[in-house]
Amino acid sequence: MPSPEPKWRQKYWTSDCLQNTCRQHGLNPSGVSKRTFCADAAELSVGHILTALSVVFVISRIMAYRRKLQAVSNVPGFRVPFYPLGVPGFLLPSTWWNPAIHWTWNWRHTVYKQYGNDTISVAPFVIGPASFYSANLDVARQVAGGEHKTSFVKPKKATSVPTYSISLDARLTLIRLWGMNLVTADGNTWRNHRRIMGPAFNPKLYELVWKQTLNTYYVLTFKFALLIIAKCGFGLSFNWDQPPRAGDGTMTVQAALRTVIDNHLLMNFLPKWIQNLPFKKLNETREANDQLMAFMQDQVEQRKADIRSKVLGKETAADAFTMLVEANEDEATKHKLDDVELIGNVFNLLFAGHVSTKVSKKTFTSRSSVLGHDRDPTLEEYNKLDKVLYAFYEALRMVPSGFLMIREAFEDTALHVPNPVGQEGSTTLAVPKGTQVIVDMIGVQYNPRYFDEPEKYKPSRWYGVSNESEAFSAFSIGPRACLGRKFAVTEAVAFLSVLLRDYKVKPIYLPGETKEQWQERVLVANIVLTLGVSNVPIQLIRRTRA
Ligand code: HEM
Known part of the structure; x- marks a missing residue:
């Protein structure tokens, strides 16, 4: 068979x-x-x-x-294979046929001009939903303002977001990690969250933000200055994240040095027997001093061993510390410093270098008309620091960290899109259920409808604009505007006012580069959950007291 x-x-x-x-x-x-x-x-x-x-x-x-073209009423815009916020559009590089997530930044100066209005559409012909992108504040008010009668919500559940929408999915999953919250909620749930959260953002909180920002500024600049002097002056392998431990390892070198520096007057001027009395502060200072000495001793030993085992002809490290130990080793025995003397010198260098590099609380710029005294600003002086506020507003306008507000129509509805500048009125578009309307916050901030010469950094454009004004829209507008606006602004003004009081900030130019060229070169978008820029080469120059 x-x-x-x-x-x-x-x-x-x-x-x-x-x-x-x-x-x-x-x-x-x-x-x-x-x-x-x-x-x-x-x-x-x-x-x-x-x-x-x-x-x-x-x-x-x-x-x-x-169907997608109909959904976006044939409004001009991108006709590309992939939706910019989905796979594979998100993963492929941003180019003329694949806008990807970066287009709102990369093409911020040109794209709306090219399509003739500040609301455009995206209709992907291979994969992804139809959507509108808008740089118009009236459109933002209709979809993102959180008005009672809105037909738009944040895309519902992370799980219900189509899988092609990787970035959106990831964003929502991340902000929902700890359950439903004010940022992700809508409707009555949002109102309830906001009612409870709102009172937490009160003057007492801003007082704390102010105080902690100033404290952190000093901790930060101390650590920063220590890191530089330790690495460059002494070749010590200090690491920002894991600072080395002094002596028996119970204390970081940074903490020990901080204690010793803060209390050096006690150690220098009090008689020994008083220094040994069992008071908390004296105990701590003694302990820190011992730990630091043990650390320095160890460093000297290591340097000596390195120098002795030096391969012939091979250079040793060029830091001041190694060269000091090397010079001492070369000395005839009778001129040699003993280890304690060597440590004394090293420590003094470290101490002196650190104190002169660190930002002293007492440093004060003669330029400041507000902080005319030898002290830190107080929250009560906030209103007088308006120039600092305007500088911050302008920087945030140019790099708005909340760069997209994504909404979805939960029912068939309409959108009133203002006509291009120079044409009266608006056009009403039918928006079918499920269509996305995305507020392009970068586009808003660079929209010539709202700002003249938007590409220019001009803090003066904010003169007289109050902290609550909707003219500044980078925190969004309407009832759903950022709840943390005052928190963020208080922190920024406190930090910038002391930083700018103590330092001049200078861009580091390439040879022959202009300020505008520098700006174009360094403003490279770094998009994670929010928008930032990559490394910005600047020089901080300490101001001298007048
Ligand atoms: C420069 C800093 C900040 C910027 C540019 C910013 C921007 C924004 C934007 C644009 C929105 C609207 C998002 C949307 O509707 O899709 C928003 C909402 C929100 N922000 Fe901020 N934000 C900042 C700092 C903060 C801080 C420091 C906090 C909290 C301490 C905070 C808490 C919130 C909350 C809770 C919401 C949701 C409000 C609601 O839906 O009712 N933000 N923020």
């Missing part, structure tokens, strides 16, 4: 094969079993099926594409 033909083969028999002939391939029927399989004919059939499938796919895409 011949074994039965497998099913997949039988499927491809042609009627010619069944009649023991194959006109197409000229087979002689004699001797050819009825069950002979005509492989070429079968391949032809697979090809037919694939072609048919492709045709079906293309037709379905064309129909879907037409």
Whole structure:
């Protein structure tokens, strides 16, 4: 009994094969079993099926594409293969045929001009939903303002966001990590969250923000200055994240040095017997001093060992500390400093270098008209620091960290899109349920409708604008505007006022580079959950007291 033909083969028999002939391939029927399989004919059939499938796919895409164009009322915009916030659009590099997530930044100066209005559409012809992108504040008010009667919500659940929408999915998943919250909620749930959260943002909190920002400024600049002097002056392998531990490891070198520096007057001027009294502060200072000495001793030993085992002709490290130890080792024995003297010198250098590099609380700039005294600013003086506020507003306008506000129509609705500048009125567009309207916050901040010469850094444009004003829109507008606005602004003003009091900030130019060219070079978007810029080369120059 011949074994039965497998099913997949039988499927491809042609009627010619069944009649023991194959006109197409000229087979002689004699001797050819009825069950002979005509492989070429079968391949032809697979090809037919694939072609048919492709045709079906293309037709379905064309129909879907037409629906997307209808959804966005044929408003001009991108006709590209992929949705910018989804896979693969998000993963592929941003280029003319794939805007990707970066387009709102990369093309911020040109894109809306190119399409003739500040609301445009995206209709991807391969994959992804139709959406509007708008740099218009009236559109923002309709979709993101959180008005009672809105037909737009933040895209519902992270899980319900289509899987092609990787970035959106990731953003929502991240901000929902700890459950439903004010940022992700909508409707009555949002109102309830806001009612409870709102009172937490009160003057007492801002008082704390102010105080802690100033404290952190000193901790930060101390650590920063220590790091530089330790690395460059002494070749010590200090690490920002994991500072080295002094002595027996119970204290970081940074903490020990801080204590010693803060209390050096006690150690220098009090008689020894008083220093040894069992008071908390004296105990701590003694302990810190011992730990630091043990650390320095260890460092000197290491340097000596390095110098002794130095491979002939190989340079040792060029830091001041190593060179000091090396010079001492070269001295004739009678002139040599002993270890304690060497440490004394090293410590003094470290101490002196650190104190002169660190930002002293007492440093004061003669330029400041507000902080005219030898002290830190207080929160009560906030209003007088308006120039600092305007500088911060302008920087945030140029790099708005909350760069997209994504909304979705939960029912069929309408959108009133203001006509281009110079044309009165607005156009009403029908927006089907499920269509996204994305407020492009970068576009808003660079929109010539709202700002003249938007590409220029001009803090003066904010003169007289109050902290609550909606003219400044980088924190969003309407009832759903950023709850942390005053928190962020208080922190920024406190930090910037002391930083700018103590330091001049100078851009580091390439040879022959202008300020505008520098700005264009360094403003490279760094988009994670929020928008930032990559490394900005600047020089901080300590101000001298007048
Ligand atoms: C420079 C700093 C900040 C900027 C530019 C900023 C910007 C924004 C923007 C644009 C929104 C609206 C998002 C949307 O509707 O999709 C928002 C909402 C929000 N922000 Fe901020 N934000 C900043 C700092 C903060 C801080 C420090 C906090 C908290 C301490 C905070 C808490 C919130 C909350 C809770 C919401 C949701 C408000 C609601 O939906 O009712 N933000 N922020």
